[in-house]
Amino acid sequence: MTDTPPPRTWQAIRAEVLARIRHRRWPPGTMIPNEADLALEFGCARATVNRALRDLAESGVLDRRRKAGTRVAEAPVRRAVLSIPLIRDEVAALGQPYGYALLSRALESPPAPVHASLALPPDTDALHIRALHLAGGTPFALEDRWINPAAAPGALEADMTTLSANEWLVRHAPFTEGRLSFSAIAADAATAAQLGCAPGTALFRLDRSTLDGTRPVTVAQISYRPGYRLDMVI
Amino acid sequence: MTDTPPPRTWQAIRAEVLARIRHRRWPPGTMIPNEADLALEFGCARATVNRALRDLAESGVLDRRRKAGTRVAEAPVRRAVLSIPLIRDEVAALGQPYGYALLSRALESPPAPVHASLALPPDTDALHIRALHLAGGTPFALEDRWINPAAAPGALEADMTTLSANEWLVRHAPFTEGRLSFSAIAADAATAAQLGCAPGTALFRLDRSTLDGTRPVTVAQISYRPGYRLDMVI
DNA sequence: GAGTGGTCTAGACCACGGG
């Protein structure tokens, strides 16, 4: 045998635990030994076992509770991680030149739902931006965005004609929290015209709201061209 | 001042670092001090700083490289985490009773793309399952799944009439890797009939492929009822 | 109450990769 002696890294321990689960030595629902015992068995420090088990718990494979111990998850809530690139990078990844066209930019009164989402004071306007993202000269995604001017100082003065609002925000109001929502919608006439498809075409839509702490900064609605796919890895 | 003395937990350190970034004391692109220096400043062990910075790096806020040091990400690739519940739980979260109806179940020759996705030997059949998930008696999602029998022993014998194939797989071939893909499609006639909508309606579709290590186990295509939304938190 | 995971410490060695 030419096996290299197993390194006692936390990754190796995670792999070993995962193998025991996969091979059903520890089926779903099983209580597994506590950290101290596993550390003894693997001949490593408890902290190393902890690192491995914590990682598995974060990915939903294990269920850990103080005093109750660690058990293999029964019906694991699988977690998938989505990396959200800038549309510029998304287009670049397709090997196509990226283009951006500002369609409109105005300080105006938002519709009620947007007004509420941005938590604006009564009778306050918001910055409304509509823009088209292009891939190789053809429409890629239509962006309809409202920005709370009070939460994004400088946005009113910013030149959004060459840089997308999203990229401006990323650089000037970074590291915010937010929610995403995906859905499928039928293209309305205006959207269809911009994306160059027939009205009624099924489009992939992303609704995104962004907060800086608790203060809403922006809400955006992005309609992607027909056929768009969003990929994730579990 | 009634400030409680700042606990030197890794969470507190993470919060402090995040605050410095938010307040632009460390704007995007900045190199921040190395772990040893931060440990000195915060009066804690380097491992504690490491834990905090590693967490921020995992969420895309920091960019860490050996020798190069740690810098605030320029254009942070935001990462969103999606918890993928069983459809049963998804329906239950709506406060509606869940129902499941097996439409068809057969061992048959899959179409070429599925055959390739499952990495089947030539002229090998696969288990094809079509099923409808119901919420409060009305269609919620249509599932079209192919299972590689060699990779899911017992699937051929399993009773899929009351338990969805996905739930069976979760319990009998758990903790696999996989890819997800979301898109918007127009309902074809058959799908529209099952979901009770008009053909051409925009539907949210999830394509999922699952591997056990490197061996494909199953591919599934899930078409959700009109209006379905998928929510994520950044 | 007591057992479990969660965390911190002080120190050490190592792997990577920029200069």
Next chain:
DNA sequence: CCGTGGTCTAGACCACTCG
């Protein structure tokens, strides 16, 4: 080369929560 982050150790104390 050599500074940086990545990891391991041995020990300790703490917080939570189950029984």
